[in-house]
Amino acid sequence: AQKIxxxxxxxxxxxxxxxxxxxxxxxxxxxxxLFWYKQxxxxxxxxxxxxxxxxxxxxxxxxxxxxxxxARKSANLVISASQLGDSAMYFCAMxxxxxxxxxxxxxxxxxxxxx
Amino acid sequence: ETGVTQTxxxxxxxxxxxxxxxxxxxxxxxxxxxxxxxxxxxxxxMFVYSLExxxxxNSVPSRFSPECPNSSHLFLxxxxxxxxxxxxxxxxxxxxLRQNNEQFFGPGTRLxxx
Numbered sequence: 001a002q003k004i005x006x007x008x009x010x011x012x013x014x015x016x017x018x019x020x021x022x023x024x025x026x027x028x029x030x031x032x033x034l035f036w037y038k039q040x041x042x043x044x045x046x047x048x049x050x051x052x053x054x055x056x057x058x059x060x061x062x063x064x065x066x067x068x069x070x071a072r073k074s075a076n077l078v079i080s081a082s083q084l085g086d087s088a089m090y091f092c093a094m095x096x097x098x099x100x101x102x103x104x105x106x107x108x109x110x111x112x113x114x115x
Numbered sequence: 116e117t118g119v120t121q122t123x124x125x126x127x128x129x130x131x132x133x134x135x136x137x138x139x140x141x142x143x144x145x146x147x148x149x150x151x152x153x154x155x156x157x158x159x160x161m162f163v164y165s166l167e168x169x170x171x172x173n174s175v176p177s178r179f180s181p182e183c184p185n186s187s188h189l190f191l192x193x194x195x196x197x198x199x200x201x202x203x204x205x206x207x208x209x210x211x212l213r214q215n216n217e218q219f220f221g222p223g224t225r226l227x228x229x
Contacts, residue, residue, distance in 0.1 A: 004157070033214040043203060045220035052215055091158070095214040102171075103218065105158040 002027045004092050004106035011111050013082045020067070021077040021109045023092030032096045034075040036066065039089040039108070048090075051075060082113045117141055119221035121206050127227045128196065136191040136224045138206030144219070146212050147189040149181060152203040152223070164189060165212055196228045 003026040013019035025034065036048040051059045051066045059066045067076040079086055092106040119140045128134050140147060149161040163171040164183040178200075180192040189206055203225050207218040 031214065035217060037220075043205075043223040043225070045205060045207070045218075047217045047219065050215060050217055093158075097212065097214045103160065107155070107157050 002029075002032075002094055002096060002102070002104040004094055004104050006092055006106035006109050008109045009107075011109055013079075013086075013111065013113055015084060015113055015115050016081055018078060018080045019082055019111065021079070021090050021092075021111065023075045023077065023106060025073050025075060025092070025094050027094060027096060029096045032094055034066065034068070035093040035095065035103070036064070036075075036077045037091045037093060037105075038086075039091060041088070045091070049077070079111075084113050084115060087111060087113045119206060119208055119219050121204075121221035121224050123224060124222065125225045125227075127229065128193070129229050130196060130198070132196075133192070133194040135193065136204055136206075136226075138189040138191075138221055140187055140189075140206075140208035140219070140221075142208060142210070142219060144208035144210045145186050146209045146216075147183060147186075148207040148209075148218060149189065149191050150205040150207065152205055154202075158205070162191075163212075170212075193226075196226075198228050201226055201228045 005024045032053045034051045038046045049061045049064045051068045063080045065078045089108045091108045095103045122137045146165045151159045161175045162181045167183045182190040203223045205223045206221045209216040209218045
């Protein structure tokens with residue numbers, strides 16, 4: 001069974017500072033993908049970044065980077081130069097394939113950026 | 116319209132009502148999903164459709180009935196719901212079912228069952 005753990009229910013960060021959101025995962029599948037999504041108060045889940053289990057380098061997308069430590073089964077999201085618009089819920093998710101793309105989500109971390 | 120749209124955005128219904136949620140994707144994707152998001156719980160995958168065929172029904176009660184008439188539209192028909200079914204229902208789509216295919220989500224329908 002797949003499991004995603006996000007242990008930080010809420011985080012605060014000062015505007016323009018960097019912040020790390022933690023995510024650990026558990027799976028017995030050798031091949032999997034890790035995603036981070038952002039959910040503003042409007043409700044829509046917005047895709048941020050993807051890391052494949054066989055990717056050699058950590059994924060980066062603009063101000064987002066994924067700190068992938070395979071041996072520790074962690075996939076932390078780093079947001080650099082935080083902006084007020086970054087205030088939202090952040091979800092870590094893992095995908096595996098077994099006939100279809102099964103995605104398991106974590107419970108989320110609420111990030112609040114302080115001016 | 117762009118991306119994934121869902122209607123209605125908010126729905127209040129009684130336990131004896133019948134209603135439907137609609138999802139439409141404008142991305143040319145061939146897979147669509149229904150998720151349930153309850154407070155303090157992870158997103159729960161309900162149904163997966165690929166090329167209009169249901170490939171997964173994740174032990175969802177029969178009071179939820181999905182319908183996928185074509186690759187762009189997905190419905191969730193609701194009848195005799197319970198108050199614990201109150202949640203945000205999210206629709207998503209992806210191009211294919213590979214594990215690296217990110218899913219694009221709609222804004223959700225906030226459902227309240229009285």
